Each structure stands twice: as C-alpha cells, then as structure tokens.
Amino acid sequence: MTRTSRRPSPVLYEVYAQCANEACGWGGKLYIEFAKTFQLSRAPDAGVSIPMPLAVRRQTLDQLAALNG
Numbered sequence: 001m002t003r004t005s006r007r008p009s010p011v012l013y014e015v016y017a018q019c020a021n022e023a024c025g026w027g028g029k030l031y032i033e034f035a036k037t038f039q040l041s042r043a044p045d046a047g048v049s050i051p052m053p054l055a056v057r058r059q060t061l062d063q064l065a066a067l068n069g
C-alpha cells in the first residue's frame with residue numbers, strides 16, 4: 001500500500017510506502033524519478049528535461065530528417 005506525498009520537481013515523486021505484508025510492517029520513502037526519454041512529448045514543457053539516450057536521439061533526428069525530406 002502506498003501513498004504519494006510530494007512532487008519536489010517535475011521529474012521526481014516522493015512516495016511514502018508501507019509494506020503490504022502485515023507480518024513485516026516496514027514503512028519508508030521511495031523516490032520515483034523520470035529517468036529516460038524514449039519518445040518525445042508532443043506537448044513539451046520548457047522547464048522539463050528528461051535525458052534521451054544517444055541511440056534514441058540519433059534515431060529521432062533521422063526520423064525528423066526523413067519527415068522534412
């Protein structure tokens with residue numbers, strides 16, 4: 001069982017979580033990070049930058065070049 005708590009930046013969530021196993025009882029905090037871009041956003045936000053692996057960047061540039069003839 002988890003409960004999202006904060007979003008300190010556009011690419012990071014802090015999630016407070018408790019183990020679903022009642023016999024365990026662990027509770028703590030997770031960081032969920034937007035780590036990689038594989039498909040560019042069609043509605044990009046200038047304040048958000050999520051790294052794109054070099055191979056994907058090349059592929060995307062090739063696709064754009066093909067579209068532009």
Ligand SMILES: [Zn+2]
Nearest residue numbers: 019021024026
């Ligand atoms: Zn547990």
